[in-house]
Amino acid sequence: MMAMTDTSEHILSSGRRRTRVIRPGSIQPFLAILILPLLGVLYQIYVPNFFEQLGYLELPLLIVVYYSLAWRSQIAALFFGAAVGLMQDALSHHYVGLFGITKTLVGYFAASMSLRFDVDNAAIRFILSFFFFVFHQFFYWIMVRALLGLGMAFEPAQMFIQAGLNALVAIPLFIVLDKLNNRWSPRL
Amino acid sequence: MELLLSRYRNLTVLLLVLFSQLMLLAYQVRSSTQLRTLRVWAVTGVAPFARFLESGRSSVHSFFNDYFILLDVREENRRFKAETNRLKLENNFLRTELATADRARALIEFKGRSPSKTLAARIIATSTSAKTVVLVDRGTSDGVYKGMAVITGDGIIGKVIDSFPLAAQVQLISDSLFGAGVVSQRNRVYGTLKGTGHNRCLVDRIQNEDKVELGEMFYTTGEDRIFPKGLPVGRVVSVQTGPIFKNVEVVPAGLANGLEEILIVLEGQHQEIPVPQTQQDQIQILQPPPAPAATDGRSVPVGTPSNGVLSTDADRLAERYQKKEEQQGAKFGTYGSKPPSFSNLPSAAQTPVQPQATPQAPPPQPQQAKPQQEQP
Incomplete structure (x- = not known):
């Protein structure tokens, strides 16, 4: 059997994590968990009103992915995803639950990934952000089409470009959130 | 069972959360x-x-506009000491201000002109699910309720789909779930306006046999009980024949100048659809020809009416009947008078002809009908 290379060891989560593993509720200030998703949703409903080009940025999703990767707890991540998704649903004009279900799954799978990969790696973060954006958009489209029977355009090319842009934004955003968490949280 | 649940605890919780949300959705x-x-x-x-x-x-925004731009202008004036440059910069600034003021004034003028009772509002946010649904800063506390029409001075832009105490949700005309009854201006073809998710809308349910022209305006019919009749909707930019119905694409008139200030129709009043500009308005019509000249002593043709204008045989016959009536002092078809006898009609030669001996007038200038100004 081929031995694991340094790169693979680095990518897999067996190595020591450089950033802290945040435990929900105990270490991370409660206000940050409330305020950051709210800011993400506010960005989503307000900024595209004046800068339509910035509407591609799905900040609530990136925040869910970040906390799910940081917490490494599937249950906490799925509840967090559900809460953020339901908040988005409440501010949308469709039935409540579409974003909730989608982000619940994103939270759960992102937390599952964090148990296997070194999520401090920028390349891994880029790939995961890209993948979860595509998953989010595709699953949302499936839900709208299959559950509600509503017509919704599906443009793969546009979706992949947006996924790439979101993943690019995710790297500096996650670094900023890392610094925020490192300041607020004592080292475990 | 407990062992199974504890072993797959995370998965169980996930399924429970998903199931509860699905139930919520189904409900x-x-x-x-x-x-x-x-x-x-x-x-x-x-x-x-x-x-x-x-x-x-x-x-x-206003601070930067009002202060820094003026500050720059002053510094530049001091630096160059040139009156021309100062005036140019001031002119540019005032033009910007004027454009803003014009937009606000146009809205106010439209509000005063429109028979409907409206309420001005501003867009403060968009929906999380689609950019074609927006939040405005007026809600039930201002008398805004679900189902009210939302317009600008240029045309309709959407309708209120939900109202909350401090805000209301407006579905824009471009939303894929939007619908409204519309009618074309020239040919009065009725259809249903539908959003596409983009800047253009479709007019559905127009039979292939119906005539819709490029550039034609569509107006609201008022039959949807949301939009008052007679509000501009959009201009046709594409017409294609489909299997049963035409594919008619329109550019919404209301979205043309941005969406910062809007009007919510609190009490709608139907109004007439403006009359379109037709081809008759552009027809050139000459004045009637001058009376025939009789200065050379020659008589005018027999049967020429007294006004000297040539006419048809029917006109000449009608004139003979009228003469007979005048001779007998009776009027045909009048209640209480004796009907005239037309047994001995005067012959055409006996008809007195009084041609007008007017000098030869210069040919009249053609009178061109002034085309009507196109209604908005």
């Missing part, structure tokens, strides 16, 4: 309700933040 679809309480809480919680952001943005 809404089945009962056609949308968990209004949750929405009211969410919108009421977010609207003050959005208002705060919007007021902050407006203040910063």
